[in-house]
């Protein structure tokens with residue numbers, strides 16, 4: 001069973017050699033294989049011909065989840081909160097790419113620029129903060145524009161209608177590289193709505209490219225909707241529950 005390891009098994013690498021942990025490794029490897037097979041089938045059905053990167057979302061799980069994903073061949077890990085991710089990254093020597101997928105507060109910009117890709121750029125003020133933090137650290141920050149395609153008020157993200165203007169303004173921030181678009185579909189939406197949202201995000205990516213950005217990433221699809229997202233052109237899917245079981249928090 002996933003998610004029922006005693007705390008001592010959750011945070012230190014040597015514990016992974018224990019029998020419980022090896023069952024965990026097997027379980028995650030099995031789930032990763034299953035996810036990859038379903039992604040491949042969806043990709044064939046969708047016909048966009050894109051490569052699809054699987055991001056293992058390890059939020060609320062210990063660093064053992066990162067090692068298990070890496071052992072199963074996953075090279076990309078997603079966390080949604082800087083505060084949770086930083087200690088995990090410090091503990092973890094697995095050579096994975098770290099994705100920041102949750103909303104970023106401006107006062108966390110200095111930490112956010114340490115991630116390999118920030119999926120959640122959603123305001124001019126955050127763009128400025130990431131640019132300033134990256135410039136100060138003498139580095140470049142790779143970001144995705146989070147787009148609110150469905151128009152739900154509860155969602156973060158730039159409305160689809162504002163993407164072109166927003167994207168044009170981003171050229172002023174030389175320490176930021178806009179690599180693509182991220183979206184989240186409404187929870188519990190029907191298939192028609194999901195397709196509309198994901199196709200809308202794909203359209204937004206086209207606008208980002210037309211505005212002169214070298215952008216190719218389309219991050220969309222979670223455990224409940226990733227197959228439809230891949231059919232609609234997702235290049236990155238973010239899977240938590242499917243790989244590690246239900247979260248307690």
Ligand SMILES: *Cc1c(COP(=O)(O)O)cnc(C)c1O
Pocket residue numbers: 057059080101102184221222223224238239240241242
């Ligand atoms: C938690 C989270 C996911 C993963 O969700 P699951 O339904 O568990 O696969 C994906 N994207 C974002 C932004 C998240 O916060």
